[in-house]
Each structure stands twice: as C-alpha cells, then as structure tokens.
Amino acid sequence: MGKTFTKPEALSDQITHYCPGCTHGVIHRLVAEVIDELGIRGRTVGIAPVGCAVLAYNYFTFDFQEAAHGRAPAMATGIKRVRPDLMVFTYQGDGDLASIGMGEIIHAANRGEKFTTIFVNNAIYGMTGGQMAPTTMPDQRTSTSPFGRDVDDVGMPIKVAELLSALQTPAYIARQAVLKPKHIVRAKKVIKQAFKYQMEGRCFSLVELVSTCPTNWGLTPVEAIKWAEDTMLPYYPLGVYKTPESS
Amino acid sequence: MGKTFTKPEALSDQITHYCPGCTHGVIHRLVAEVIDELGIRGRTVGIAPVGCAVLAYNYFTFDFQEAAHGRAPAMATGIKRVRPDLMVFTYQGDGDLASIGMGEIIHAANRGEKFTTIFVNNAIYGMTGGQMAPTTMPDQRTSTSPFGRDVDDVGMPIKVAELLSALQTPAYIARQAVLKPKHIVRAKKVIKQAFKYQMEGRCFSLVELVSTCPTNWGLTPVEAIKWAEDTMLPYYPLGVYKTPESS
Amino acid sequence: MPYQYSIDEERCKGCALCVAVCPKDVLEIATDVSPKGYFPAYQARPEDCIFCATCCLMCPDVAITITESAENNID
Amino acid sequence: MPYQYSIDEERCKGCALCVAVCPKDVLEIATDVSPKGYFPAYQARPEDCIFCATCCLMCPDVAITITESAENNID
Amino acid sequence: MAKVLMKGNEAIGEAAIRAGCLNYFAYPITPQSEVAEYLVRRMKEVGGVFLQGESEVAVSYMIFGAAAAGARVFTTSSSPGISLMSEGISYISGAQCPAVFVNIMRGGPGLGGILPSQADYFQATKGMGHGDFRLLVMAPASVQEAVTMVMNAFPLAEKYTNPVMILGDGLIGQMMEPVEFPDDLKTEPTNKDAWATNGMDTRGSDKRNLVKSLFLDPEALNQHNLALKAKYDQMRKEEVRFDTYNTDSDYQVLIVSYGTMSRVCRTAIDNMKKMGLEVGMVRPQTLFPFPEEQVMAAAEKEGCKVVASIEMSMGQMIEDIQRSVQGKKPVHWYGKCGGDVPTPEEVTEFIQTIL
Amino acid sequence: MAKVLMKGNEAIGEAAIRAGCLNYFAYPITPQSEVAEYLVRRMKEVGGVFLQGESEVAVSYMIFGAAAAGARVFTTSSSPGISLMSEGISYISGAQCPAVFVNIMRGGPGLGGILPSQADYFQATKGMGHGDFRLLVMAPASVQEAVTMVMNAFPLAEKYTNPVMILGDGLIGQMMEPVEFPDDLKTEPTNKDAWATNGMDTRGSDKRNLVKSLFLDPEALNQHNLALKAKYDQMRKEEVRFDTYNTDSDYQVLIVSYGTMSRVCRTAIDNMKKMGLEVGMVRPQTLFPFPEEQVMAAAEKEGCKVVASIEMSMGQMIEDIQRSVQGKKPVHWYGKCGGDVPTPEEVTEFIQTIL
Amino acid sequence: MQTEVQFAGFGGQGIMVMGKILAHAAMEEGLEVSWVPSYGPEMRGGTAYCTVVVSDKPIGSPVIKNPTHLVAMNRPSLEKFAGTIKPGGVIFINGSLISIRSGRNDVQELIVPVIEIARDLGTVKAANVVALSAFVAKSNIVRIASLKASIEAEFASRKKLIPLNMKAVEEGIKAVGDLE
Amino acid sequence: MQTEVQFAGFGGQGIMVMGKILAHAAMEEGLEVSWVPSYGPEMRGGTAYCTVVVSDKPIGSPVIKNPTHLVAMNRPSLEKFAGTIKPGGVIFINGSLISIRSGRNDVQELIVPVIEIARDLGTVKAANVVALSAFVAKSNIVRIASLKASIEAEFASRKKLIPLNMKAVEEGIKAVGDLE
Ligand SMILES: Cc1ncc(C[n+]2csc(CCOP(=O)(O)OP(=O)(O)O)c2C)c(N)n1
Ligand SMILES: Cc1ncc(C[n+]2csc(CCOP(=O)(O)OP(=O)(O)O)c2C)c(N)n1
Numbered sequence A, B: 001m002g003k004t005f006t007k008p009e010a011l012s013d014q015i016t017h018y019c020p021g022c023t024h025g026v027i028h029r030l031v032a033e034v035i036d037e038l039g040i041r042g043r044t045v046g047i048a049p050v051g052c053a054v055l056a057y058n059y060f061t062f063d064f065q066e067a068a069h070g071r072a073p074a075m076a077t078g079i080k081r082v083r084p085d086l087m088v089f090t091y092q093g094d095g096d097l098a099s100i101g102m103g104e105i106i107h108a109a110n111r112g113e114k115f116t117t118i119f120v121n122n123a124i125y126g127m128t129g130g131q132m133a134p135t136t137m138p139d140q141r142t143s144t145s146p147f148g149r150d151v152d153d154v155g156m157p158i159k160v161a162e163l164l165s166a167l168q169t170p171a172y173i174a175r176q177a178v179l180k181p182k183h184i185v186r187a188k189k190v191i192k193q194a195f196k197y198q199m200e201g202r203c204f205s206l207v208e209l210v211s212t213c214p215t216n217w218g219l220t221p222v223e224a225i226k227w228a229e230d231t232m233l234p235y236y237p238l239g240v241y242k243t244p245e246s247s
Numbered sequence C, D: 001m002p003y004q005y006s007i008d009e010e011r012c013k014g015c016a017l018c019v020a021v022c023p024k025d026v027l028e029i030a031t032d033v034s035p036k037g038y039f040p041a042y043q044a045r046p047e048d049c050i051f052c053a054t055c056c057l058m059c060p061d062v063a064i065t066i067t068e069s070a071e072n073n074i075d
Numbered sequence E, F: 001m002a003k004v005l006m007k008g009n010e011a012i013g014e015a016a017i018r019a020g021c022l023n024y025f026a027y028p029i030t031p032q033s034e035v036a037e038y039l040v041r042r043m044k045e046v047g048g049v050f051l052q053g054e055s056e057v058a059v060s061y062m063i064f065g066a067a068a069a070g071a072r073v074f075t076t077s078s079s080p081g082i083s084l085m086s087e088g089i090s091y092i093s094g095a096q097c098p099a100v101f102v103n104i105m106r107g108g109p110g111l112g113g114i115l116p117s118q119a120d121y122f123q124a125t126k127g128m129g130h131g132d133f134r135l136l137v138m139a140p141a142s143v144q145e146a147v148t149m150v151m152n153a154f155p156l157a158e159k160y161t162n163p164v165m166i167l168g169d170g171l172i173g174q175m176m177e178p179v180e181f182p183d184d185l186k187t188e189p190t191n192k193d194a195w196a197t198n199g200m201d202t203r204g205s206d207k208r209n210l211v212k213s214l215f216l217d218p219e220a221l222n223q224h225n226l227a228l229k230a231k232y233d234q235m236r237k238e239e240v241r242f243d244t245y246n247t248d249s250d251y252q253v254l255i256v257s258y259g260t261m262s263r264v265c266r267t268a269i270d271n272m273k274k275m276g277l278e279v280g281m282v283r284p285q286t287l288f289p290f291p292e293e294q295v296m297a298a299a300e301k302e303g304c305k306v307v308a309s310i311e312m313s314m315g316q317m318i319e320d321i322q323r324s325v326q327g328k329k330p331v332h333w334y335g336k337c338g339g340d341v342p343t344p345e346e347v348t349e350f351i352q353t354i355l
Numbered sequence G, H: 001m002q003t004e005v006q007f008a009g010f011g012g013q014g015i016m017v018m019g020k021i022l023a024h025a026a027m028e029e030g031l032e033v034s035w036v037p038s039y040g041p042e043m044r045g046g047t048a049y050c051t052v053v054v055s056d057k058p059i060g061s062p063v064i065k066n067p068t069h070l071v072a073m074n075r076p077s078l079e080k081f082a083g084t085i086k087p088g089g090v091i092f093i094n095g096s097l098i099s100i101r102s103g104r105n106d107v108q109e110l111i112v113p114v115i116e117i118a119r120d121l122g123t124v125k126a127a128n129v130v131a132l133s134a135f136v137a138k139s140n141i142v143r144i145a146s147l148k149a150s151i152e153a154e155f156a157s158r159k160k161l162i163p164l165n166m167k168a169v170e171e172g173i174k175a176v177g178d179l180e
C-alpha cells in the first residue's frame, strides 16, 4: 500500500533558486518524470524562457537552450524543423508566452509545429518583481496594477488554452493545475499525453498549468494555493480543450 | 428610383496605384463614405499599414500616420491613449495584421483599445509580389507556396474574426466581403457600426473584409471575384462574430 | 430623365467589374486603349441604364459618377 | 515496515505545503532554523505515516524521499 | 524645492513629469522596472497616461503613435528591450517625431546579466537601427544629472523633432542620491500643429497632416536624408556637452570616461594625485554629439602622454576617441563588462601600466 | 561548372546550398524576396528545410534554435527586417552559435524606400544590438563575389561560432550577372558535438550541452565578454579582406568605397585617368574587420593628398576611415542615400571639388 | 569596348526577358555582362525598364546614365529615354504603339511595327522577340546565332514555343533588311 | 571626510531601509550621500546588501571595495565582509544570530542581540532600527536627532509605528552604553 518516491533521473540534484513553495518546482519534477518514463532523455532538448524559470536548465540533465523573452516557440520551431527526431519542449511563463511571446506561440501552434509547450500560468511576472501579466486576475494588485487590474482599462485576463484552441490546425491543448495532489496527478497525465503526441509526430501540444507565485502575490505558500483555487480556477477551468482527434 | 453617386469628401481625387479591379479601392471608398456620414473627418486619424495600402494616406483627406509592418494597432493604441477624443482606425492587410502583427492586434483587442481596424483579407501578400499569408487557402499557390499551401507543413489558414472573438474583453468583430454589390452594402453597414462603437467609446472594433488580389492570384478581376466567392467565402463565413452586448 | 451618367477615362482601369454587375447589361469594355494604357468601360446601351448605381458601388476606382441634371446628356 | 522516509534539510525550504496535504497530519514545521536559513518540515508523528507519498507529490523541492529498506529507521 | 533622497529610476520618472511629459508606455525589465512602478501611481495623481505594453516592439510604436499625434511621451527600458525598439526608433527618426528613450543598461550580449554595464554605446550612438539617423544621446553620472538630462531631453527632442536617448548604466537607476527638482512644471508641450496628426479640428485647419517615413522617389528620399543629416550637423554644433576634472593640472594621462564609470575615475584621479601622478579627465555628457574637439584639445595639451578610454564595455567609446585624437596621442582602453564596476584601485593600476 | 546568368538573390540562395546550408528561414521583404522564392523550390529538390516565418523577430530565433541544435542555417532580409533581428543576433552572438545573415540593404530610415542603399553600415559593423559583440561583415561588389562570400560565410561562422553578415545593397540582389559555382558541394557541416544541443544520443555522450547567453555572476560575464573580444581580435588579425584599384599609379586622391558603389568609382577612376587625374581605391571586402592598416598605408602614400569615403549613406564608413588614417590626410565624404546610385560623372565631379 | 542597352516599356511587354536574352547571348560569347532591372512599386501595373551592359573587360558601374542604345516598346519610354542615348547609338522604336520619333539626328532610328508582325506569326506575345532580333540585327551587339541559342535556352522549359520564336527572330531580322 | 557603511543580511531583515534611513539622515545634515543596493537574482529569498557613502564633498565612486564600517545582520554577511573593512572602522554584529566574531583586532566590534531587544519592544521587525541606532551611537556618522527625524520621515505614512521605533532607537543607544 505504501509508495516509494525518489528524484527522477532527468532532474539534477541542484537545489532550485525558486522561492519556498513556488510550484515551478513541482512542474519541473513532473516534466522530468514524464521524460524518464518515456525514456527520451537522450534525445530531448528543453528551452528555458526568460522568467523565473530562466535557470531551469540547471535543474534538468539533458540538452537545453535558453531563449529570449517570449521567443521559445520560434527557437523550438527552428530545432524541430532541422531535427524532427529530437523531442523538444518549451517551458514558459505567462508574461513570456502570453504577453511578449503571443505572436510566436500562436504561429507555432497554427503551423502545427511538433513540439510541446509547458505553460506556467501564475497570473503575474515573477522574475522582475511582480508586474501585471496578461493573465493577472481582475482587481488583482501587482506592482504595475497597484489598485488592482482594471479590466476597463487593460481588458480581461487572457485564457491561453481557449484562445489557442480557436485555431483551425489540429493540436493537443489542455489546462491543469499544480495546487493539490489530485491536480498534480492529473497534470502529469496531460503532460505525458502532450509528449506522446510529439513522439508520434502528430501535432503541436500545450499544457497550461495554473500555478502560484507566493512571493509576488504577498502570500504564504499555503495561502497562495488557496488564493489560486478560489480565484484562478473558476476563471481558468481545468480540462482538455482540444485533441488532434477532436479537431 | 434612380440614384446619384459621387466621390465622398473624405476621399481625395488621386487615382490609386492599385491594380485594376483590386478591391482595396472599394474598401477605401466605404471607409470614406462612413467618415463623411458620421461627420468625423476633422477628428479622424487613419493609420496606413505596410502592404499595398501603404500609400492609403494619399487617397484620404484627413490626418494619417504610416505604421511599420504589423504595428498599426500599437500606434493606434498610442494615439487613443493620449487623445481619446480622436477617431482612429488602422487599415491592415492579412500579412500585416495576421502574420507579423499578430501580437499587436491580439493585445490591442484584448485591452479593449477604443479604435477601429479595417482588416483586408486577400489571402496573400500583395505588395511584395504574392507570398503566402497566414490566410492563404489550403493548396493555394503563391510565390512561397508554389506547390500550393501544404496545411500539414504550415497549418490551416487563420480565421482572424473567430480568433479575436475568443478573447474575453468586449468588442465588435464582424466579417464581410466586397465581392458583390450586396456584400458592399452590408460591408458599409458593419464599418459604420464599428466606427459608432468607437465614437461611443464602447470597445475595440474590427471588420474583416474578404477581398481580392487579381494580380498575385494570376486572375482577371472578374475571375478573382469568382475565386474568392467559391474558395474563400465557405472558409471565411460572413457575419457579426461579437458585439459588446453579446460579450 | 434628370440623371447624368459618366465614366472618367482618366480613372477607369478597365477591370470590368462594373460590366459584370450591371443588371441591365449596359456596360462594355472599349476596344481601344485609354491615355492611361487601359481599355476603359463605357455605356454600350445607355438607353437601358436605370441609374441603379450598382456599377458605382462596385467600381474600385470611383470612375463612375451619376449626378442630377436638367438636360439629359450622357457622355 | 519496509519503507524509509526522509526529508532533506538541505533541500527543504519550509514552505509547509507538505504539512498542509498530509492526510494523517504527520508533518510539522520545525521551530529552529536550518543551515540554509529556513524552518524545515519534519515528521512530528512518524508512527502515523502511511507512506502515501502525498507529501512527496506536493513538495516543490524534491526534499522528501521514501525508499524501501530492511530496517525501519526514520531521520 | 527641497532635496529629496530618491532612487534613480524613480527620479527619472518624476523628472519626466516635471518636464511636462504625462504619457508613459513601457514594458518591465530589470534594472529599470521601478520607473513604471513609480509612474503607475504618479500618472494617476497627475491625470497622465500610464500603459504597460505587451512588448518593447509594441511600446516603441505606441510611443510613435502618441508622439505623431503631438503628445509629449517617453519610455524606459534596458538593453535587450532597447534592441527590440531598433526598428521603431528608426521609424520615429525617419518620420521626425520627438520622443525620449531611457536605456538603463545591463550586461550583454543576449540575456547577459542585470548588473550595470555601458555596452550599448555603439548601439545608442551609431547603429540604433537601419538607415541614416542619429539619436541625441546623453549620459548621466549621478541621479541629479539624470533628472536634469531627462528634463532637457524633451525640449531637445522637440527642437530637433528627433528621438533623444538617456543612456545610463544600471547603477544610475538603482542608486539613491539626493535630488532637487525645479518647482515650475513645464506642462505645456510646444505647438506641433505644423506636422502632428492631432486632428484637423484640433488645429482648426483643413490642411491634413501626414506622418510617414516612406519616400518612394529616390531623389525625395535623398533630400529627406540630407535634411536629417543637417539636423545632426546642427546637433554637433549646438548640443555638445561635457565636463572636465583636474584638467588644469599638468596631467600626463587623459582619461575619457562617462556615467558611473567616470565617478570611479574621479576617485582614482584623486588617489593618483596623492601618489603624485596627475591625471585629467574629459567626461562626455553627450555621447552623440561626441565632444570631439574638446577631447582633441585635452589630448594635445603639453605634457599629456597618453589617452585612456575607460568604459564598462569592451572598447566602444574608444573608437570615437581615436577619431577625435587623430593619432596625436596613443589611445588605450580599459574596461570591464560583467556588472562589477571597476574600482578606483583597478583604474589606478591600469593607468600605471600605460605610463 | 559552366557560367550561368543569375539574379543576385537567386545566386545567393544557390550559393548557400552549395555551401552545404540546407536550412533556410525567412520573412519576405523587397528587395530580396527572390531568395525565398528560389529556395522554396530548391530546398524541396535537395531535401532541405524552407520555412517562411511569421516575422523577422521570430525568424531570428528560428535561426538561433536551429544553429544551437547544430544545423548549418541562414536567413536573408533587408534593412527594416534586420533591425527586428537586433535582439536575436545579440543573443546568437552571446550564445556563440554560427549562423549567416544576409542584408540586401534598402533606403532608410524607417520604411524609407526599396531601392539600393548602404545605410546599414553602422548597424552591421558596430551597433547591431545591445552588448559587446561584433559580426564578421562581408560586402560583395558583384553577383559572383556575393556567391563566393556566402560560401565562405558558413565556414567562417563555424570557425568563430559567431554570426556572419553579408551586407549587399539592393542592386547586388536585383542584378543579373554571370556566376560560376564550384562543383563540389560542402554538405557535411563541421562537428558541433562539443557545444550543440543536438541530443545526447546523437553525440553518444551522457554529458548534456547547454546553449545560453546568461551569466549572472559578474566575473563570469566579464570573462565571457573577454573571450568574445578575443575572437573579434582574432578576426582583425586573420580575416581582413580588401581589394585595390589603380593604387600602383601616383594617385593624388584615395577613394575608399565598397559594394556596387565601388564599381561606380572604378569607372570614375578610369574616366579621370583619361582626364589625366590619377585616383586610387581601396575596396574593403570585409567591413568588420575593417582594413585599417591597408587604408592607412594607401593614404600615407607619397603624393596622395586627400582621402574620399564614397558611400550610399550619409557618412558612416568615413568614421572607420578617419580612425584608420589618424589625421595623416584629410578625409572627405560623398554619398547619396535615396536609391539613386551616384553615377561615375557625379563621383568625378566630387573628386575635382576636393582637390 | 562596352555597349549599354536600355530596354523600356509597359509591364507585360516582356521587357525584362528581352534584356535577359541579350545578356545571356553576350555571356555565351564570353563577354562580361550585367543586367540591371528597375524594381520598385512602379512595377505594379506601370512601366518596366532594364539595362544590359556588355563589355570585353570587367564591368565597372552597372548603373548607366547615358546608354549607347535604346529599345523603346511604348511611347512614354521613348519620351523618357530618347534624350539620354549616346550619339551614334541605335534607338529602336516599337512602331505599333509609338507614333512619334526620337527627335535625334545623331543616332540611328529603327522603327518596326513588332505587334503587327507578331500577330501575323500567331501571337502578339512574340513582339518582344521580334523587336530584340531587329535591334540585334541592327546593332550587331551579338551574333544572331548566339541570340538564337539564348532564346532556345530561355524557352528550354517550354520547348514548343521555340519554333515560333525562331520565326520571330527571322521576321525581326527581315524587318531590318526591308528598311535598308 | 568620507565614511562608507556596508549593510548586509538576509532578505526580509530590513537591510535596505537601514541604509536608506542613514543616508536620509546624513542628507538632512547637508552631507553628500549615495545609497547603492545590491540588486539581482540573489535578491530572491537570499541575501541583501547595500552600501551608504557619506561625504562632505561630491562623491566619486559610489562603489566601495573597502568600506569604513560594516553592519552585519547575519553570519554569512559577517564572514563575507569582515575582512574588507578599513582598519579603525566599526563592525556591528547582530548578536542574536551571529555566534562568531570578525577576527579583526584593528576595528571596533559592536555586538548587540537586536532580535531579543526588539522582541522585548513587541516586534522583531524593529530589530533593524535597534541595530542602526546602536551602530550610529557608536560610529557617530550622524547625530541621533537626525537619525530620529529620518526614521520619522521613513514611517510618515505609517505614523502609529513611530513611537515604537523611537523606543527602538533608545534601546539601541542604551545597548551601546551598557557595553561601555
Ligand atoms: C526583451 C525583454 N524584455 C523584458 C525582459 C524582463 N523580463 C524578464 S522575465 C520577465 C517576465 C517574467 O514573467 P513570466 O513570464 O510570467 O514568468 P515568471 O517569472 O512569472 O515565472 C520580464 C518582463 C527581458 N529579459 N527581455
Ligand atoms: C519589417 C518588415 N518586414 C517585411 C516587409 C515587407 N513587406 C511589405 S508589405 C508586406 C506584406 C503585405 O501583405 P499584406 O499585409 O497581406 O497586404 P497586401 O499587400 O496584400 O494588401 C511585406 C512582407 C516590411 N516592409 N517590413
């Protein structure tokens, strides 16, 4: 009935620079576990974003590239076009993917580039000290929305999974969370499915993960989990939004 | 029973540089008529794209700015934020808006910037000699898809009206055509409605117009109309996709 | 009939879109070239014109105008 | 019982997420600071641990490991 | 107004407001995000415009659109963000609109680092984008000077209808120093009716204005470029600013240095004086136009043996110094480019090696 | 292989393939779109990769990703498009990946025009992006030379793990001239296992590779920049290329000119010879590294009174000439920057005015 | 010895191809050549120009202010370039579309109604080859054999057009003969 | 005369504010000041440093390799900076968290258990003000009056905290007295 648990091989021993309770760490582990289970570590190339995960390459034990802010999907396109046999994933935050990188992710998805995107939605810019992101919730206070996000002034939070699902090209698009153990179990499943579609050369795949940034939210890790559940989950419904079969 | 017809005041006398039968000319006229009818010529600023319409400013009789390729929505944002009283519209082709300018149009729409976009979808890059656009139809031959657009390689044509309608911020989004007199009548209606929403400071508004590029399609103007009706209209359904009321 | 119909040879690029949409089949494309190097449209059967302005609506180059006028001369 | 449970003081950042998810309320946060400057988690009631690995699942820092082992010593 | 202790980034934001610039568009990037975090509140107080753009590319065109509509407008960013504005700044220069760009430089190339650097000298003074254009570039050496330069930047941008860049290293943005602001607020922008697309009704004119950079006729484009060149030549005549230190001494070495680096050099010069070694310094305050004659004159001075370009970059300003000195004296380079500002001790050590 | 009559843009595409570069990413822009229109067919024939990116920004990162994965890759664009690659090229240089960028220059700034220009000299040779990096820049004066330079560009990019830029004016792309291609195809890229992220299995190694430009530790970033500087210094030593014309005569004037402009000068020099006026020319084939010593030597030559920088820009290369000549001779500028290439007659006229 | 030919006309008259065929022929004769197009927005619909430079030594400036010869396929082109041609050169005039003359007495004018000739051959499309052949026959810049070879190369992918174009060459040459 | 103070500790200990209060106080005394933070990713969670330079003439280098004084709020900071301080300077040691000593005999060490003192005042948050006050009392860089005024200015927006902090100042000064 009991279970053993140890660090996956695709994950390095390095202690992360992430803040206490930051769920980036959980997501890193899930990706590493999937890569181990699929046995693709030797042909995987990860692409780190510019964001708190900029140092992600220190925490994985396979080839990595470091992208410019928002451009990871273009780099992944470059790799997959010249080396379709490599397994490529981008790891991007919401400022990276949904703000400066919007053009790149939409076009990569629309071309059906055969790589996988792990999209970490923590509703804020972590790395630079808590500015507003396109995914910041209505009335959420950030360093550039100190009075709360005013949707009349800057619009509604962008639902990336839904937006990308509106494209015509077949793809696998899912949203999960890493707030509770049950989410984490499901998150791993969809991440694995996303990589499988890539292995089959089927389609572009993206997994959005509702995540936390206790530091810039000004909450304890436990409070942050609660806030994300209460505030983000109702606006960012979890589920599989698109599959190559459905499209 | 009869009707009179003369050039609107907002349109200059200059003969356009457009190819014979190019529907850019029709769209220019409709915009000019709407501006005359709303009596806003004196407070309107148009923004020309980089594309065949780069010289659009020669054909209108009010203030104009010339944007960089794809960036008209950012320029319009700049104007509206500092001068909300001005009536601002961008005039953009499909390469301009849907390829290089995707990030700018999505974010302007999502912030709910209160300007109007006239989006000319002619399924190709006209100005530069007929390269493939994100809106190029499956199997359509262009100078960069000489064997026809291969959707397995570069994905499906992007449906801009549908994509922008997937955003959460209230907006007015419609698609019409300028292929037949009946389309043209309707097109003018939606363009007028778009400007009205702007006048009321209600929301962002965009009108996509299914248009032609006889020259780069390698067809006569009359054949081009036919091709657009037969090929484009089924894929790009006409109608109003979103209103501030509906959202 | 108080309307005056005219096609501006300077503006017409001979695209023939007007010809295609005219409900009364009034218009045709000229056989000789205009100063601009195009073969312009003209009213081959002006007497059939009902001044519905459909051609005007279609013309991308605002080459056609219909104005009211006392006498009925068509050029 | 063939499992060995351990929390690596070097890795633990004291976020308490494990504490929050433990179904048996086994874990608590220490009152004294670790060499890393954090207040790490520890098993306050190891005897209640059912080795469900829920804490491992939740831990962002892979600080908790459960391995099989002959003897049952918990540190 | 009394002295206040302020962080450079915040002082820059306040200076813009004091200069009557109530319009700010920007995208966050270390080490200058505090400008936005300061202005998001201040602009609300003064009824100005604050918008976080989706990217630096977009921001550069928001600036273009607003400036072309006749507004006084500025943005701030740091090295990678400025690179993304390359095309936009070229367009704004070509279209002759006034705007102010602040670059709080960080280490490069690429992602580089976030600590102080001066490695964008070439970009700011020469190759900011495609085509023949120049920015008027000012380099502050203290928070107070940053304030003064920002306030001067707007009238200069409007005088030349050309973008002006404030080039500061990370420390200028991050340091806190006492600053004074003039009390009078210059909230009235200059009249731009002659060219701005601010609406015909606004101007009460029925002549429409057009802001563009396209000139399809080659002769027209050539004339346009000659007109731009004339503006840059005028800047060379009228806008050169510089400062000197210990140049009345019989210096054997002339240092040319700017920004925070020049302050380190000042300390080094004091130390060397104590050691009996006289070193003079010319500190360019404008990097374009570069104080060519002044550097030449200082280098030619009797007794000066060598010239040293001391920069937090791998040898960029040295090219302008070499052009200025025209081989009259040997020109050496010393610098570091990783974020550690060279110390006075290191500068002193280097100076001794070239003597 | 026999001579073929080919348009510069197509010859450039073919040259890349002959150089073993089977990967091309680009975004259309006049006057170089024919490269893509040629390669979309050829890449299919040779089983290479062709992709039209959504923007030049994206293309620069497709190039980065592909190069970092160990592929031989290139792109082509024109002035505004190159500006949009500014950040990307800085990243690629910082991450030390080999890649080739072709800029078929058009008039600027901003949208400017689409006719030939050389106004991106500063950008290519100095301020391409933020941070301390240089591109190796080659400037062809004929279609055949464009072919040769493109073919040399790839090995050079790989030798220095640094981007190389081919800087041609619009005519180089649009002209048709006879060209010869070597028969042997260099399809085997050099071994990049030491650094490329081509997958551990591919390398049969369990050491992972990492391609990045971030160095948070200031000393590490400084060392990194020193290492880059060392490469650029090596280029200065080993890669300078130039050509001369009529320099064995007793010329009174030395012209420095490159690209199509230099061919106009050659005709002008012939004409002036007939008029009894001897003029020599140094034609830089590499703009970085710039042939400083060669220009200096040619300028110092007995009898040479003045030096003339003749460029299709408003005075950019002249700064490198001034640095090189170090005041030994006066340096004048003549140029046009709208698309009209100055004629031999105009050059002759100018030369007479400076004598 | 260097000769420079300015080709000019409407878009769609095959101006660029004429220049290319001549340049190719000269290249095959071992001469140096440059073909310089006018490119730009005037391309769209409007006019089309190109210049061909042929020389026995490396070509300096490919940009020519005063060409030695002109081939004018429509009136605006003649009006624009007639004055720029060097004395002694050949000015070819498409008689089918151009009623006026160059107004130069220091050049050799060659007027051929190429459209009619081509129409008689079965397609006006061949008018440019008729014009080129007549011009070559007059100016002797390349041998007729080289011209033919070059045309064959140009139409290699559309072989069935070759006989027609060979006829066009003959007619072009004949037209010159008839005039002399 | 120029003095330079290095403040160092964990993030969250109020290091930056200590420096700011000192700099502000010196400014109000009409002196030149520069406050230079360490910024960068180490911010996140980890350590926090800042340097304050106070001088009677314009400040040259704001970057100081060998400061005259050190205020070390945790052990790593003391270990890192103890060796860099100029002879004769003051090294303040947060006795509550630091068991070791600077190992320097050419400086004046000042060890105060600021956390306990602050806790007695009601909140450990005040520890930094206790430490700063003790350090100022020892180093005399600014007058206590200026220090107090500066603290009042710092807490102007949270006035109710001022009395507590004034007590903290007194306790800091007292702590130094007790040691002498
Ligand atoms: C071109 C450019 N612009 C801005 C930045 C500054 N920057 C670094 S990370 C970041 C945002 C990070 O937020 P997000 O993508 O949400 O990731 P997180 O840190 O929250 O995980 C920004 C704006 C940069 N490095 N480069
Ligand atoms: C940065 C930049 N990239 C590319 C170009 C070249 N360019 C000019 S117009 C154009 C596309 C025009 O196509 P579209 O937007 O569909 O408008 P159309 O001409 O079809 O009306 C391109 C790629 C440019 N001018 N600037």
Ligand code: SF4
Pocket (backbone or CB within 6 Å): A017, A018, A019, A021, A022, A023, A024, A052, A122, A126, A127, A212, A213, A214, A215, A216, H044
């Ligand atoms: S700042 Fe936020 S996202 Fe970044 S590491 Fe800390 S908690 Fe995680």
Ligand code: SF4
Pocket (backbone or CB within 6 Å): B017, B018, B019, B021, B022, B023, B024, B052, B122, B126, B127, B212, B213, B214, B215, B216, G044
């Ligand atoms: S190229 Fe196409 S879009 Fe452009 S003017 Fe001609 S027909 Fe219209």
Ligand code: SF4
Pocket (backbone or CB within 6 Å): B021, C007, C011, C012, C013, C014, C015, C016, C017, C018, C019, C040, C041, C058, C059, C060, C061, C062, C063, C064
């Ligand atoms: S539609 Fe207009 S342009 Fe076209 S043929 Fe008719 S009149 Fe002429």
Ligand code: SF4
Pocket (backbone or CB within 6 Å): A021, D007, D011, D012, D013, D014, D015, D016, D017, D018, D019, D040, D041, D058, D059, D060, D061, D062, D063, D064
């Ligand atoms: S979840 Fe991990 S890091 Fe957090 S307290 Fe528990 S063991 Fe420590």
